[in-house]
Amino acid sequence: MKRLSGGLIDRSQTIHFTFNGKRYQGHPGDTLASALLANCVQLVGRSFKYHRPRGIVSAGSEEPNALVTLREGARAEPNTRATMAELYDGLVARSQNHVGPLNFDLLAVNDLLSPFFAAGFYYKTFMWPRAFWEKLYEPAIRRAAGLGELSELPDPDAYDRGYLHADLLVVGAGPAGLAAALAAGRAGAKVLLADEDFRLGGRLLAESDQLDGAPAQDWVAAVKAELESLPNVRILTRTVIFGVYDHGVYGAVERVSDHLPTPGGAVRQTLWRIVAKRAVLAAGATERHIPFADNDRPGIMLAGAMRAYANRWATAPGTGAPVAIFTNNDDGHRTALDLMAKGIPVAAVIDARRGVERHGEYRLLPQADVIGTQGRLGLHSLTVRTARGSDTLQVGALGVAGGWNPNVHLASHHRGRPVWDERNLAFVPGQGGPGGLFPAGACAGKGSTAEALADGLRAATEALAELGLTTPALPLPRAEARYDNTAPIWHVPGKRRAWVDFQNDVTVKDIVLAHKENMRPVEHLKRWTTLGMATDQGKTANVTALAVMAELTGKTIPQTGTTIFRPPYTGVSLGVLGGGDTGTHFRPRRLTPTHHWAKANGATFVEVGPWMRAQYFVRPGETHWRQSVDREVLSVRADVGLCDVTTLGKVDVQGADATLFLDRLYANAMASLKVGMVRYGLMLREDGTAYDDGTCARLAEDHYVVTTTTANAGPVYRNMEFARQCLWPELDVQLISTTDAWAQIAVAGPKSRELLSRLVDGFDLSNEAFPFMACAPLTICNGLRARLFRISFSGELAYELAVPARYGHALMARLMEAGADLGATPYGTEALGVLRIEKGHAAGAELNGQTTGQMIGLGKMVSSKKDAIGNIMSRREGLAAEKRLLVGLQPVNAADTVVPGSHLFTQGAPRDLAHDQGWITSAAYSPHVGSSIGLAFLEDGANRMGEVITAANPLQGSEVAVRVVPSHFVDPEGGRLRA
Amino acid sequence: MRFSGFRVFAEALTGHKGWKPLWRDPDPQAEYDVVIVGGGGHGLATAFYLAEVYGIRKVAVLEKGWLGSGNIGRNTTIIRSNYLLPGNQPFYEFSMKLWENLEQSINFNAMVSQRGILNLYHSDAQRDAYRRRGNAMHLTGAGAELLDQAGVRKMYPWLNFDNARFPIKGGLLQRRAGTARHDGVAWGYARAADLRGVDIIQNCEVTGLQIENGRILGVETSRGSIRARKVGVAVAGSTSRVMAQAGLRMPIESHVLQAFVSEGLKPAIDGVITFGAGHFYVSQSDKGGLVFGGDIDGYNSYAQRGNLPVVEDVIEGGMALMPRIGRARLLRSWGGVMDMSMDGSPIIDRTPVDGLYLNAGWCYGGFKATPASGYAFAHLLATDTPHETATAYRLDRFAKGRVIDEKGVGAQPNLH
């Protein structure tokens, strides 16, 4: 390991890691990048398109080159920036995007062929022969493209999400952010301070400058200690604020355990939704480079990063050979001085500006450019052009200082465009940024430490003033206040390729070509060349590219404009954005009151929307689901069956105007419903389409209970509230959803009356006293409050019995016990489906939102005498002309199966859209009929009874001859219901 | 200049000196036969087919920003013809056939890639609905296959089969469906239209419609007034705003749809997959990014950005369906303005103003329709009669009760 003096690493501990299988050492406090540099590893990856050898460019999340796959197996994490990966003992990393070893990538042949791969080349070729694109060209391109590889295994780690609320969110813990957080903390505001780094300090960590004459780290430590002592301040390190959303909502990801070998019992990362009344954006700035010929070799990095590696991590690129600096500003000279202070030989500072002076004892080449570099896998020399001619410098590394771009991203997430700051030659946040967000410090163009400190304080003071909080005076430490004097030197013209976007291999030549081909608007430039579309989102490339395009078009940089800044600020894992609600926790699971009873009695369950419902109950000896379902169906038809129907929506409607209200809601007349009776009700949407059906029971003069389908329980209730609050607020009517309050069990079959008579407390169940469609409140089982409805979905004599939900389980058990001698049988949703198809009742497959009342045979129910929701619109010509009708279908050959989803054709008609006569909505095997049966919407169905038609299922290559029959397969007269 | 492998080869050897602008930047002329408002995919395709098929070349496409900056500039690039209703299916199948020959007809590689789309189902009811749809697709020749769970597992063994809230039971597969490079489609149509004489005028905002006695005379723009015999409006997202200039209220709301792309990855997902139990669809681009999306945010918006709950909801769906993606990173998310119509289906029709034509209401499915929409709109502009595949896309279908509601949710745009 090659280490300089000082730095913020813990030399008392040595930790081990491997890169491409080779073992190395580092210290706590290292990133993977700093540790690789300390181990003299320069070559860390390959570029996207040309597979050029690449090294570390930056020291932060803007890194375009040093992407590795971290960890192994199911935890393999592609495209991790080595500059952001905190070193831990046992870390395993591999380089990406090469075929063969990293130092001999076979796909580097692309680099030799690069003349053929100019910007946009693929739009112009690969078109002939047609079939070759998908079979040959595209697969080859796909294999070569991409970066890291995703494991096929499920991500084994846990993620979490949470909410945080704050008066002031401070984004970034550099000098501006620390000053802002400290001021706000002292003012008593509730403060959140977030930084993507694992250590507070921001740029101060990378600099040698002093604050108040002492090392800056002393000040950082003191501020940190005070912030930690304040109960109103919470510090979130390893936390990136990735997006600004509406009304002060910020998206943040905290990397809770990424610095550990495995999370252990903890979550890997947490997604925070931060609601902040105000925010200070102190996100700092990102250095840009200067494109010149072959400027992408390992060993060439941003000068500020080189300084950071020396000061913070006590390491430097290269193997000890001298380094050079290429700059267009004074900041490059600072790097030279800091490196020299650490004992690193500086071969020269190559300054592209005229009339510059040395800042220390180093060789200065003024008005000079780097015009070439040498070294295939690592830089070993530079060609420099000066006023006197060209020269070769033997160097192991080169720092490039092209000026600093403020990190305006978050300030621009609401589409407020940044504005050009001529003094700093950079974009700074403009008007129209997110409300309540105050940019401060380097991200607002206040880049010196003194400016940043003062600006952070200013921003916090202004933000808190808007909340009515006064910020106490905060003495700021004395700090450097230099100005970089950046010159508008954006690239070094030349014949060879000069990289602008390293990762995506976009060179100055590509921009020239885009200009030539009229891909000049900045969005065209980006999309044509793929500039700024790599994992770093062009953080080190975009502004430079705009400058090159501006030069070509003769426009100014601000006229050229920027592309749109969009979340996330930096890549965040999909695992954490999913918040951990995956697998079986993807959605809540609702259980019916009899769920546990059903489970104990052999039920198989099925997902019905949010609910789990019993699908069928397997008895010993039954090996196929059809055996269970047929048995359940026949039990209902012959004896008595029990089914939990709690999931149907229930709405309690009360009030003096309840009758009027319901009459306006249902398409059919409700006003005439008598107390103690139930009526089937059809609700339409306002557009006249059938919406939902259910029952409406009048328990008292001013009290109704309305039921809905399971699927529409929520929406129907919502619409009822809409009608009540928005349409007819003058009516005296109150609503409450009671779906969860009452357990409801269907008791169906010829012996249902007998069974119920054993439970009711002296209630007269006779047909005379309690006829079909009667309802009543009553007590059962010696005093348990209940409601009884004589309604039937199965076509048999049937009831639905409701009790408070907590008694549902006990009621089911009691019914089974009391009905043992009657053959009481629990039945599930499958049997329920068969029973209703046999009876021709519409359900979800028929009431799919595309159906009119006429289609389900209820056209006459839609009253023409009143203005209920949907009634008038149901008479529009398109709906009135509807001639499709719900019919029954029976296979001509009883052994054939009726397949739902088949389309219907007149026998012999062509199988095309013009001859399509309808489709089968539902089908089942009917043990009652003894064959498969179906329900279908058939064109002119009313006039086709007895006709044999074809049910075609070309999707699965089958066709069945079926006979059109009435949709009631069981008891069409309804005698059983009324028995 | 004809694009070809040979041309690329020759230019590579001569330093790329011979390439020409992909299109001109003409100044607007005083008058055109047809002015198309909106230089997005549909507007550019319309111009191309007007010139190519109907021989109408005195055409201008007016674009407020840069060409291709409409929803063609930001979408999830899926092309498919797996519709259910007879008003839709033949149209989208027509579009699919045009996609299949697109590169040859416009001499531009838009990277149409028939990678297949798999719509997963999770219940018997969903399966039956897909069977109905798959059969409808067979009736137009679109083709489809119904897979059971084993069939899906064979294609994508790493989907979440074993630990799911809503287990995968199977899927409806259309092999001819796939993806195309969205920007390439815009550029290809623009270049081909430009070569046929169409003026594509960028940075030209339409500020008013000149209407006299119920007849269109031209448009006012930020670059002066332009006379036109016919004006076609294809500005999905901004339809209500433009049509308000003609005093018309539209059966449309503007909503925001977010979409997402991950960092580049080696090939992981071959085709397009849609989750039947959550709002999530995904494919992988040739560049390696997982391109995915879900539901619209659900409120009216012209802001071109969405909010965090939908980000979470979409990615929750992604993680529930394919837990292997947890360690990939989101690279970028974006929001576009969708023309959400009242029945979820588009409008290609004349308007009450003579000479003013409308192409609108594409909801979030406009990309796949680009070729057919352009063709059908060109047909309407040229002949004053609807194209045979687009006869149902009438503006008066709402008043007359002939809606085309694939989802069956009625007049609530945010549910389509």
Place this chain on the structure above:
Amino acid sequence: MLIPHPLLGLRDAQEFTYLGDARLIDRPTGGNEAELAEYVYLRDNPAGVHRELWFHEQGDRSWLVVTRNTLTHEILGAELARDVSLARKGDMA
């Protein structure tokens, strides 16, 4: 987004279900097909200030009329839809 519920203060928009244009309050009573078709299908859809209906479904089940700018998402106010509706009926009476 955060919605300033007139009874409950700032609430996350995720607690609400969106319906759309607040004109849906003005259902034409006893209207003819054409009037109802306009009511059901046509919208102003402004780019700017929009009055719209939100239902506090995961909350107190109030329908609100929220005034919001569709270009910036800025919320300018929220009222109980019931109050809005009663006031309109009072105006019309």
